[in-house]
Amino acid sequence: MNADSRGAVGVSPGRLERELAYYQRECNDLGARLLRLQEEQSQAFREARRSRTLAKLIREAHRLADTVIGPEDLGDRILEIVVDNSMCDRAALLIEEAPGSRVFRVTHAIGLRERATSPVSMPSVPDFFFTTAQTRIEPPAYELTGILQLPYVLWAYDRTTGHALMIGNRSEANVSRAFEAGDQELIEGGLSVYIDVLARKQAEQELRRAMHAAEQADEAKAAFLATLSHELRTPLNAIIGLADIMSSKRTPALTAERSGAYAAEIAGSGRHLLRLINDILDYSGIARGHLAIQPEWVRLEHAVGAAIRAAQGLAGERNVALSTSPIDPGFGLLVDSVRFRQILDNLIGNAIKFTPQGGRVTVDVEVGADGSIRISVRDTGIGMRPEDIAIAMEPFRQLENALTRKAAGTGLGLPITKGLVEAHGGTLAIESEPGQGTTVRLEFPAALGSPGRQKLPKG
Amino acid sequence: MVAIGHGRSVSAATAIEQCRGAVGDVVPRLLLVFCGGKHDGAEIIKALRAAFGDDVQIVGGSAAGVIWRDGLGYSGLEVGLVAFEEGDFMPEVVVNRDLLQGEQAAGFALGRELRETAVEDSVVLMFYDSVANQSPLRLHPASDLVAGLQSGLAGHRIRLIGGGTLTDMNLSDAWVFDGRSVAKHAVIALVFPPGLKDETVILHGCRPVSTFMEITRIEGAEVFELDGRPALSVIEQMLGVTLGNTSSQDLSLIATLGEKQGDPYAAYDENSYVNRLILRANRSTGSITLFERDFHLGTRVQIMSRDNALMLDSVRNGISRINQAQSGGQPLLAIYIDCAGRASARSGAAVEEARLVADGLSSSIPFLGFYSGVEIAPFEGYSRPLDWTGLLTVLSAR
Numbered sequence: 135m136n137a138d139s140r141g142a143v144g145v146s147p148g149r150l151e152r153e154l155a156y157y158q159r160e161c162n163d164l165g166a167r168l169l170r171l172q173e174e175q176s177q178a179f180r181e182a183r184r185s186r187t188l189a190k191l192i193r194e195a196h197r198l199a200d201t202v203i204g205p206e207d208l209g210d211r212i213l214e215i216v217v218d219n220s221m222c223d224r225a226a227l228l229i230e231e232a233p234g235s236r237v238f239r240v241t242h243a244i245g246l247r248e249r250a251t252s253p254v255s256m257p258s259v260p261d262f263f264f265t266t267a268q269t270r271i272e273p274p275a276y277e278l279t280g281i282l283q284l285p286y287v288l289w290a291y292d293r294t295t296g297h298a299l300m301i302g303n304r305s306e307a308n309v310s311r312a313f314e315a316g317d318q319e320l321i322e323g324g325l326s327v328y329i330d331v332l333a334r335k336q337a338e339q340e341l342r343r344a345m346h347a348a349e350q351a352d353e354a355k356a357a358f359l360a361t362l363s364h365e366l367r368t369p370l371n372a373i374i375g376l377a378d379i380m381s382s383k384r385t386p387a388l389t390a391e392r393s394g395a396y397a398a399e400i401a402g403s404g405r406h407l408l409r410l411i412n413d414i415l416d417y418s419g420i421a422r423g424h425l426a427i428q429p430e431w432v433r434l435e436h437a438v439g440a441a442i443r444a445a446q447g448l449a450g451e452r453n454v455a456l457s458t459s460p461i462d463p464g465f466g467l468l469v470d471s472v473r474f475r476q477i478l479d480n481l482i483g484n485a486i487k488f489t490p491q492g493g494r495v496t497v498d499v500e501v502g503a504d505g506s507i508r509i510s511v512r513d514t515g516i517g518m519r520p521e522d523i524a525i526a527m528e529p530f531r532q533l534e535n536a537l538t539r540k541a542a543g544t545g546l547g548l549p550i551t552k553g554l555v556e557a558h559g560g561t562l563a564i565e566s567e568p569g570q571g572t573t574v575r576l577e578f579p580a581a582l583g584s585p586g587r588q589k590l591p592k593g
Numbered sequence: 594m595v596a597i598g599h600g601r602s603v604s605a606a607t608a609i610e611q612c613r614g615a616v617g618d619v620v621p622r623l624l625l626v627f628c629g630g631k632h633d634g635a636e637i638i639k640a641l642r643a644a645f646g647d648d649v650q651i652v653g654g655s656a657a658g659v660i661w662r663d664g665l666g667y668s669g670l671e672v673g674l675v676a677f678e679e680g681d682f683m684p685e686v687v688v689n690r691d692l693l694q695g696e697q698a699a700g701f702a703l704g705r706e707l708r709e710t711a712v713e714d715s716v717v718l719m720f721y722d723s724v725a726n727q728s729p730l731r732l733h734p735a736s737d738l739v740a741g742l743q744s745g746l747a748g749h750r751i752r753l754i755g756g757g758t759l760t761d762m763n764l765s766d767a768w769v770f771d772g773r774s775v776a777k778h779a780v781i782a783l784v785f786p787p788g789l790k791d792e793t794v795i796l797h798g799c800r801p802v803s804t805f806m807e808i809t810r811i812e813g814a815e816v817f818e819l820d821g822r823p824a825l826s827v828i829e830q831m832l833g834v835t836l837g838n839t840s841s842q843d844l845s846l847i848a849t850l851g852e853k854q855g856d857p858y859a860a861y862d863e864n865s866y867v868n869r870l871i872l873r874a875n876r877s878t879g880s881i882t883l884f885e886r887d888f889h890l891g892t893r894v895q896i897m898s899r900d901n902a903l904m905l906d907s908v909r910n911g912i913s914r915i916n917q918a919q920s921g922g923q924p925l926l927a928i929y930i931d932c933a934g935r936a937s938a939r940s941g942a943a944v945e946e947a948r949l950v951a952d953g954l955s956s957s958i959p960f961l962g963f964y965s966g967v968e969i970a971p972f973e974g975y976s977r978p979l980d981w982t983g984l985l986t987v988l989s990a991r
Binding site: 158161162164165166168169170172173175176177178179180183210213214217218221223224244245247303304305 | 601602603604631633666667668669670761762763765801802803804830831832833847848896898899900901937938940941942943
């Protein structure tokens with residue numbers, strides 16, 4: 135007989151039943167306490183996990199700042215981190231279309247099968263918002279739940295930048311617990327990290343662009359200085375050389391004819407130098423944005439006519455036909471008349487210069503459907519390859535060809551002209567084809583033009 | 594020869610490209626793919642075809658999360674895959690798409706087919722979509738599916754191992770890849786050749802916290818009474834709380850019902866229990882709905898508490914057993930089918946138990962896991978659906 139059976143001897147069935155009931159009760163009570171403790175511990179762990187979520191989210195999101203991804207791809211990566219950490223069903227980043235417009239567009243989303251392409255308009259935009267089972271479906275809950283197509287959403291909006299972040303769940307409970315006011319830190323934390331990293335990425339991108347532009351500008355400046363030295367030295371050498379010859383005692387006496395020729399060459403080189411220096415000053419002023427424009431209404435018929443008449447001499451020398459199509463006497467343009475004449479002179483002069491004998495240069499003026507004033511200078515000259523057009527726009531970058539060698543210029547005419555047109559708010563575009571000629575098109579905004587066949591504006 | 598790939602991205606194409614990169618030079622004939630539920634399954638198929646060619650068979654399905662050798666995630670954006678190259682261990686794929694018409698009948702038809710396809714004792718991996726309907730939530734009961742399958746097999750023995758897929762941890766939806774496309778209400782069986790065997794451990798983590806109680810009223814998966822009292826009252830009394838309507842689903846995070854196999858009065862052994870998660874509490878009827886409907890009138894159950902410390906111990910012990918068993922063998926692949934409830938986001942465990950599995954398993958074994966709704970494993974000689982378990986299977990040459 136073992137100890138257990140010995141212990142049972144003499145024990146009444148009633149006592150055994152009571153003892154069993156006692157142990158059962160104790161077992162269940164202790165089990166219940168264990169269950170509750172286990173659940174409390176799990177709950178504490180889950181809450182601690184959620185508390186760590188914000189720190190983890192911020193840490194992971196900030197790491198993106200050191201990666202090579204661009205600002206466009208940042209949204210998806212941030213949302214991945216938000217979804218991973220918040221365990222939500224869907225998430226989206228939005229941008230307000232215009233500051234204060236209350237119209238939002240989804241820029242990035244996760245979990246949305248079909249992303250809403252049309253903007254969402256909201257009657258009021260809260261900085262922070264969430265929905266629960268008790269939330270009434272009225273603005274802004276109506277619009278916000280509609281964006282993610284989910285009943286439970288958490289939203290944060292940054293009024294300064296117009297960015298917004300939202301996450302959403304299908305069910306209120308289970309793994310994802312109901313959203314609450316305490317989640318403001320989480321959602322606003324996620325949004326602010328996005329905005330910070332985005333700003334940094336955008337700044338990096340702008341910095342890279344600026345550095346690239348600066349490098350290009352540096353190269354251009356070096357080339358400009360090299361060319362400038364050359365352009366200045368050539369006429370100066372001629373002036374000094376000829377002056378030395380004329381003043382030298384060792385030189386046999388010059389004939390009056392030769393002296394006159396040398397003096398004419400010195401004067402020509404001097405004028406070229408003056409033109410060059412004027413052009414450089416113009417170009418420098420334009421490049422630095424220091425060009426002073428004094429707009430006044432000019433009658434295009436007169437302005438173009440005067441420029442044509444002034445260039446007829448050069449055109450005649452080169453046997454190039456120069457003409458203008460009839461211009462509506464009512465066409466007026468609000469421009470600096472001196473600068474406008476400079477524009478026309480440059481373009482017409484260039485066109486004549488690059489047109490072989492027997493060619494034609496035509497100036498046309500018309501009004502676009504939008505009221506803009508369009509002036510074109512068309513020649514039947516040597517033309518340019520598409521890749522040479524950009525070169526022609528650069529300072530001192532004359533294209534090598536037989537005609538340019540015959541008629542040297544400063545190489546600043548086109549860049550100055552373009553700068554002058556743009557200083558008036560207009561644009562300059564070139565169409566050209568080798569052997570077919572070149573058309574330079576100027577377009578001035580409608581605000582600067584007066585309609586044809588109507589009264590010329592006063593002033 | 595198999596290779597494992599994994600990736601994570603909002604873009605299906607990017608995630609699959611990451612998988613492709615990890616797989617290397619392997620030219621797969623079959624892909625076993627598990628994919629986070631935030632991805633569109635059709636987009637994943639498209640990306641897989643672009644990366645691996647049009648002829649590759651694609652099986653697997655959605656996953657509440659994916660577990661790989663050096664990481665895991667349940668954001669819904671993860672993708673993991675096993676690439677099977679042409680070779681001696683290429684499984685044959687058998688599909689049944691009739692779960693919606695009845696799980697038992699579909700199981701029976703599949704069992705009949707497996708009887709013809711699978712050699713006796715061969716390993717069969719089976720996957721199906723757990724969620725039959727989203728609103729109201731209804732699961733495809735694995736117990737009916739497996740019971741039907743066993744009937745169809747008619748005594749033909751196979752090593753059935755598997756899991757139910759989910760799109761996320763909230764049981765929102767589920768789908769499978771059926772070889773060619775995305776499918777609902779379908780079950781996929783991978784029948785491995787007889788030259789392959791499995792070593793499977795079931796990792797637990799629940800222990801009883803009540804005396805035995807008898808189910809005195811039950812209809813399908815809905816338990817109305819325990820020991821003649823409303824089942825919900827019994828549970829609430831144990832928890833010391835009254836569950837509101839909105840938190841009724843929370844029960845699945847707290848307690849399960851367990852049926853002890855064998856001698857009911859034998860000392861506690863985690864391997865003796867079949868656990869059933871509680872899908873929801875029904876206030877109006879005072880009942881609780883279980884994940885499965887294989888408990889019956891008169892079944893003696895105990896209320897079980899999840900025990901995170903026990904869960905982690907169970908993992909350590911199971912991994913130790915399986916590593917010992919693999920010593921000197923030729924392991925081909927390890928698959929971990931892990932109940933979504935065990936992830937720390939749900940269980941509240943301080944350590945991800947799946948991390949312990951990946952870290953503890955011999956590093957030479959290609960490894961992939963996913964978070965599932967239900968696990969199916971050989972249990973006391975008969976494959977049964979299990980809840981709140983982790984199922985680690987290592988396939989190796991016999």
